[in-house]
Amino acid sequence: MTLALLVAAAAAVGAGARYALDIAVQRRHVSVLPWGTFVINVTGSFALGLVTGFATHHGLGSHWTAVLGAGLLGGYTTWSTFAWETFALAEQRRLGAAVLNLGGSVGIGLLAAALGLAVARI
Numbered sequence: 001m002t003l004a005l006l007v008a009a010a011a012a013v014g015a016g017a018r019y020a021l022d023i024a025v026q027r028r029h030v031s032v033l034p035w036g037t038f039v040i041n042v043t044g045s046f047a048l049g050l051v052t053g054f055a056t057h058h059g060l061g062s063h064w065t066a067v068l069g070a071g072l073l074g075g076y077t078t079w080s081t082f083a084w085e086t087f088a089l090a091e092q093r094r095l096g097a098a099v100l101n102l103g104g105s106v107g108i109g110l111l112a113a114a115l116g117l118a119v120a121r122i
């Protein structure tokens with residue numbers, strides 16, 4: 001199987017996982033804030049930090065890095081949904097929620113990625 005097909009297959013798995021987790025989180029946390037997307041992007045950021053750390057510090061090969069990073073985690077995380085949900089909150093004049101979603105998702109996502117990288121260095 002070629003690398004491109006492996007990346008595509010991993011992306012399909014990631015997208016399926018994203019969909020299932022989003023539904024599960026949204027059912028448990030009914031809120032104006034898009035908690036499903038938040039949880040997905042933060043956990044995906046942590047996982048991508050791990051993948052990057054294993055690639056950088058432990059010799060994870062470029063093929064596995066592509067399959068896991070671009071494929072699995074690219075299919076799992078969702079920048080476009082995050083952007084759309086933030087814009088929708090602002091459009092609904094829920095500016096506080098929009099700012100909280102924007103700042104919280106980006107800030108905590110960056111911290112999660114840094115934590116994943118740090119864990120992988122151990």
